[in-house]
Amino acid sequence: MTEKKKAVIYARYSSDNQREESIDAQVRAIEDYAKKNNIEILKTYADRAKSATSDKRPQFQQMIKDSALGIFDIVIVHKLDRFSRDKYDSVSYKRKLKANGIRLISVTENLDGSPESVILESVIEGMAEYYSKNLAREVMKGMKENALQCKHLGGLPPLGYDVDANKNYVTNEAEAEIVRKIFDMYINGYGYSEIIDYCNNKGYKTKMGNSFGKNSIYSILDNEKYSGVYVFNKSSKKDAFGRRNSHSSKDESEMIKKDGGMPAIITKEVFQKAKEMMAVRKKAPGANKAKEMYLLTGLIYCGHCGSAMQGNRRKPKDKPKYVSYRCGCRVQKRGCDNKEIRKEYVEEFVLTELEKNILNDKAVPILVEKINKHIEEQSKHEKESTETMIRELNEVRKQIDNIVVAITNGFYQSEFKAKMEELEERKSRLELSIKEIEVKNNIPSITEEQVKNMFAMFKGYVLERNIPECKKFIQSYVHKVIVYKDRVEVIFNVAFNFLQEKDVVSIRASARKKTLFKICRNIA
Known part of the structure; x- marks a missing residue:
């Protein structure tokens, strides 16, 4: 008997008039195909309400990642456009599958790998991309028609407005008063921080029901709709990688603008004055505009509220410059009283703790011992999990054998078919899980030499306090720095790329703020 090929299913439905049932229909068609072609289905990867023009699909990415494990031979899709509607992505990911020895099969498009089928596949993919772009064009055409009538086109309306049954904007007077107050404070010289404090102290909320922050104030001051001008298609287009710059706008010729298209909450004079003041403040040089190299950007957090901390630079009059990390919640929403730290x-x-705990020859033997102990404990845990699954797998196989014996002896019951399918599915899932653990658990012990070689190139930069060079690799070793009111804690995560799954070992170090200040002043 020919050995069954092992396959996984990839299914997807987008939001363009498709439903959850669309995935069920795809899976049924693929399962029928698999039965007819002696293929065993191990697993189903399904992305719901995800567009195939983008590769930002969690289950799709997991399927590509799992293809390297050697557990399955085939990926089956209902149609090629379920895999991707972007020709660049399609070619790129097919190449990855091919490199891993995986074949892609489409149930509805019979492509056998011949020269003719290669051409046909290219045509099908081109048509799928055409369909996607044409659909986007038709949707945009419909939206433009509604925009010309100044209709609301979906999502939450801006603060100060509601939408009636005919999709027209109407003023929400309670919210409109907040908008007027924000503009009035701004054009009278109040800064973002003062406006944020005022709004939050009054208990005002954004349209999403959140407290006010710098971004929400900026979006109000920058929104021309408040002056009665209906605006559509302002946001810039996505780039080749599906990313959009929210701070950039399209050319005026591509927008639809209609003066008087919606109720005005403020006058045009007020809006124009606010815009001019924003432009002046943006261009103002100021001490805080000077460039500063912050080593811990993206790594340092407030221990009081959990917000990310931000670099802050100021030059008090007749005093030296003061550069610090300050809680982002304190900056944006004035909601945290944790003090900044120099x-x-x-x-x-x-850097001192990094040198002492990680990039130090004396620390290497201790670190290696910890790593190997971690690997040993992980392997022990995985072994216990595997043993449990093997016992369950043996029990499932026993139940399957019992049903086969019963049928052979003539004791057939209608329930047997459903039970056999359920048991076979459990058997396949267990075999897949056991194989995954075996592959991931193949982690060797490491040596001191391996660790020393990995650290050698970075040690010099740390000893020299070469901040620009240290910044290039700091995220490989520092997981997080937490600034509490009374102490600072740093968590080092040492990732080893010669281990499976880039295994990580954590080391913690902490110091009280008073001690830290004394040490640093002595160094200075």
């Missing part, structure tokens, strides 16, 4: 203090502490 940049040089916290960065010196992190």
Whole structure:
């Protein structure tokens, strides 16, 4: 008997007039195909309400990643456009599958790998991309027609407006008063922080029901709709990688603007004055505009509220410049009372601890011992999990054998068919899980030499306090820096790329703020 090929299913439905049932129909068709062609289905990857013009699909990415494990031979889709409607992505990911020895099969498009089928496949993919772009064009055409009538086109309306049954904008007077107050404060010289404090102290909320922050204030001051001008198609287009710059706008010729297209909450004079003031403040040089290299950007967090901390630079009159990390919640929403910490203090502490705990020859034997112990414990845990699954697998196989014996002896019951299908599915899932653990658990012990070689290139930069060079690799070793009211804690995560899944070992170090300040002042 020919050995069954092992396959996985990839199914997807987008939001363009498709439903959850669309995936069920795709899976049924693929399962029928698999039965007719002696293919065993191990797993189903399904992305719901995801467009195939983008590769930002979690289950799709997981399927591509799993293809390297050697567990399955085939990926089956209902149609090629379920795999991708973007020709570049399609070619790129097919190449990855091919490199892993995986074949892609479309149930509805019979492509056998011949020269003719290669051409046909290219035509099908081109048509899928055409369909996607044509659909987007038709949707845009319909939206433009509604925009010319100044209709609401979906989503939440801006603060200060509601939408009636005919999709026309109407003023929400309670919210409109908040908008007027924000513009009035801004054109009278109040800064973002003062406006944020005022709104949040009054208990005002954004349209989403959140407290006000810098971004929400900016979006109000920058929104021409409040002056009675209906605006459509302002946001810039996505780039080749599906990303959009929210701070950039399209050319005026591509927008639809209709003066008087919606109720005005403020006068045009007020809006224009606010825009001019925003432009002036944006261009103002100021001490805080000077460039500063922050080593811990993206790594440092407030221990009081959990928000990310931001670099802050100021030059008080007749005093030296003061550069620090400040809680983002304190900056944006004035909602945290954790004090800022001087940049040089916290960065010196992190680099000292990095040198002492990680990039130090004396620390290497201790680190290697910890890593190998971690690997051993992980392997032990995985072994226990595998043993449990093997016992369950043996029980499932026993139940299958019992049903086969019963049928052979003439004791057939209608329930047997459904039970056999359920058991076969459990058997396949267990075999897949056991194989995945076996592959991931093949982790060797590491040596001191391997660790020393990995650290050698970075040690010099740390000893020299070469911040620009340290910034290039700091995220490989520092997982997080947490600034509490009374202490600072750094968590080092050492990832080893010669281990499976880039295994990570954590090391923690902490110091009280008072001690930290004394040490740094002595160094200075």
